[in-house]
């Protein structure tokens with residue numbers, strides 16, 4: 001049996017630079033706070049915690065002072081920066097440059113919509129850290145939609161500027177754009193629709209490379225944290241394409257009975273899955289089969 005790792009898998013550059021910044025601070029100071037999990041992968045979070053990282057929530061930020069707090073790649077709303085300043089906390093800002101640009105675009109879109117009596121709409125997951133950061137650019141006035149039912153919240157007689165969370169999938173975004181356009185047209189207001197496709201190219205190109213990789217293997221172990229929206233999306237896409245795709249978060253989740261007739265097992269993962277974890281899983285699968 002052969003076990004191969006998808007070389008296109010692993011952290012995106014936004015997550016890599018956040019982790020590098022985190023490791024640098026930990027080497028220098030021995031400890032660092034981070035608001036929320038630095039990456040949606042519990043194995044990687046555990047590794048960094050062992051080096052001195054402490055994960056906090058917003059309420060805990062309000063109790064700190066005279067220390068350093070990291071903002072992860074997902075970004076934060078302006079209120080977090082204000083609170084940190086008030087508490088005398090130094091921010092280590094690891095917001096991904098793509099998310100930073102999107103925050104700026106949403107802020108400008110909101111200012112424009114305010115002037116023309118319009119609405120900012122974000123296609124994303126309510127409560128997701130990146131969406132919370134984007135909402136903060138609009139004084140929390142943006143409308144978050146994740147399905148067709150949510151479109152009821154939009155007033156189609158007024159202008160709409162639509163953005164997307166960076167990790168949403170392209171097909172769903174295109175479908176939502178189509179539905180909104182139809183309703184704006186019905187309200188004789190199609191010219192009032194502005195669309196910014198803000199899906200991260202790293203995420204959209206991953207769909208294609210993942211399916212190409214899946215075609216080359218007999219079964220595919222898809223490694224991801226269960227909270228990763230990018231992981232959940234890529235897994236379901238791959239599973240539809242190849243039914244021998246199995247979601248695992250660690251080597252303990254592997255059901256070897258599903259792999260016993262395979263000649264090539266593939267290992268892939270989300271943009272938040274560390275390469276070391278996929279290598280560990282590859283070695284474990286090989287060792288288990290060699291021992292049989």
Ligand code: SF4
Pocket residue numbers: 012013014015073074096097098099166167200201202203271
């Ligand atoms: S998925 Fe894209 S936007 Fe999100 S952190 Fe990675 S590079 Fe940045």
